[in-house]
Amino acid sequence: MTATVTEDSVVSTGVTRGVPVWHAYRFELVKLVAQWPVRLLVLACWVAPALFVAGVSTQSTLPADTLFGRWMHATGWAGPLVMLGFAGTWALPLLTSVVAGDVFASEDRLGTWRHLLVAVRSPRRIFVAKALASLTVILLPVAGLACSSTAGGLLAVGNEPLVGLDGHLLSPSDAAVRTLLAWGCALAPTLALAAIGLLGSVVLGRSPMGLLLPPIVALAMQVAQMLPLPVAVRLALPGYAFISWNGLFTSPAQLAPLLIGIAVSLVWAVLATALAYLLFLRRDFTNLAYDGSGRRAFTLGVLPLAALTAVTVGAVAVATPSMGSGIRQDKVERSLATEFAHLYRMQTRQLHRPAVTEAQLRATAACTKSDGRAAAQGAGNDWRCVVTWHLPAVATAGTAVYQLDVGSDGRYVADGDGPKEVNGYFLVRTPAGDAPNPLWQFDGNVELLDTTSKG
Template sequence: MTLTVTGHRASAARTVSVARAYRFELVKLFSSWRVRLLVLACWIVPALFVAAVSQQSSLPVDTLFGRWMHATGWAGPLVTLGFSGAWALPLLTSVVAGDVFASEDRLGTWRHLLVAVRSPRRIFAAKALASLTAILLLVVGLVASSTVGGIVAVGNQPLVGLDGHTLAPSDAAGKVLLAWLCVLAPTLALAAIGLLGSVALGRSPMGLLLPVLVALAMQLAQMLPLPVAVRLALPGYAFIAWNGLFTDPAQLGPLLIGIAVALVWAVTATALAYLLFLRRDFTNLNDDGSGRRAVTAGVLPLAGLLAVTVAVVATATPATGSGIEQAKVQRSLATAFAHLYRLQAEELNRPAVTEAQLRATAACTKGSVAVGAHGPGNDWRCVISWHLPDVQATGTAVYQLDIAADGRFVADGDGPKEVNGYFLLRAPTGDAPNPLWQFDGNVELLAATPKG
């Protein structure tokens, strides 16, 4: 009896818990010079970038909220978010999650790790959790650094949203934080794809590059005139759908769908990586992944998942085609113009006017199409009409619109000059361009088409 109990205690002592293996993996992960360099860059570079750009005379106006970097410190973290979703976050997931299993193949340390931990399941859990922790630390660094850089360089000023309404600094802070939280879902999806590539492809460099390649493919797809259902079904759509938080009311439909799709991809890819890892023969040093295994256990299941999500989104959402329709464009443009007209009147010290009093409307054409115009393009032309209290004449202004496939548009004033031409106004933060000259907007792809 004594020998039996002693044997059980010795066996339990040799068992390494997930928590202990997790701590070991964290130490090993952060001992890598690449990860240390990424941590340093994420916590320092965004602050320097935002502070430097905010002091320049020329701003990145082609980037969402870039034109407001002179006016408020809250534009900086949003510009950083746009860049991170396209480039930084895919790179981070590749370096961390895409290499966490492949590094053991390159070093030939699998058998030593199995002897120490004694459980492939605990090894997988520890490595996945360590990768997640490192990625979260890097994302927190991007948020904190870019926010501090913007607030210190420009100040805690109100932020103008994508429909022209003004957000108080406290509201802007909450929306910025929520936007960064929303992009964690597609980041987790890319991280899971990185885990799958690291397990399936072993020491092959393709496993390390897989999240970046997937992100690049999704960016290219978003530039194409795809149906809105296909666009929303891509796991990276939440990287751009966060802009819906900065309208009033918030355009939450595409964002919530994008988050749900990304989380489904994250769970599915992680499960595939787990099952593939448990089936691996660790006694064979040459068994470090194969192209056939990557196709059967990775590409085909994820392709099937994409087909399913497209079918579900197409069935559950009301929008058809591109989702960009004439009535939606006119409504979005008129709303943004009314909000920004109030801002211009305030900066010119004119009598205050409300959106209801303005009764702004828009009439848009696309190329030579006057009725039923739809789809993205830079050939949209719109005429805005509005009314002022106690003024009989109707005001009009012309805008050229460049609408991207994801619904974001840039409105460029085309006269009259005194309304939407380029001139400087005295803003609270100093001289600023006329807010009605050029501005960004967003067409809600899933919104019901307005009648009339």
């Protein structure tokens, strides 16, 4: 029998060609999907959110401390937004850890680099194939989280309008588009965490710290967002896009912080991937006891990302006046008055009272912090506001008191403090029976950047 060598395996110079990237990608994808933790993770992301959202939506107690959680009884579009808040905090960092944080380290633990290099014959193709396979596997559970939670909400509650973060009512189609955009925006910080996972997997070798790196970075960014940091520092962190999607649910939309957060996340993703690629090409594949890049990891891994953060902070500070907290008295008053006017109209429709417009109401708010003993700016749960509004043909203006808990990210919870017939009780008596009072307690959002028209 005569052995033959095809043109696919040998070129005219006699050098063996590398395996095409597509074949290596398919091989890496099969390896990832064959792992039972990945399979369970994908299955959970496609099944658990629907069950969770449907179950919570039918309960008497709602997760009111979660953004849009108080509206899960009213519309099916609140469920995927509640799930998005949970995913950005816990699910997506863990997902990137399991997939991207282990894709290179697993070869170190198993000692299979020599076999893989012989089969593929190109470190560059190996890196590209592993990175693309990781991205594919990460996108599949993210799509499952979004689709499953949406299906659960719509089946349990229905395709109803959604109340935005400034009190205006979003039609079901508008709510659907904005919810889809919010999940799409969350992909940017997810890619950044995935790239950090790739970098950690390359740098740390068989060490389990590669797996822990994305959750640790995500936790550090969450802690930073809770601290009284300048707005420019917040925007310079790749995890800010996990928070700033709430700007999509105001009118007009607060797009500037969101777009900056997405851009920063994508730059982090590109830089971390490039660093992982460079370190991967320089590593020693012949050493079976390889256990990380040592000093090179700090020089080429940590310092460039730290420098990127410093440059981003400087760029945002120069482009916008953002070295303060971004939370000022005039912003809080304007946001609260606008939302109160929208929600007052909703309560008017509930009670079948004569219709009134926001222009007729002329709602205003007067807010103080710490009973006037401190400057009216910055986060805190010691904001107190009095809202004043007017009704046609009524000489006396109406007033309502609210206690505000304003977070460092600009999100606040307004808790009604009387009068009882306006906002002092969580139910209102309507001709059709008791219904939730939209003015009793609601979520709002203060834009940290001065970009939206004050109208």
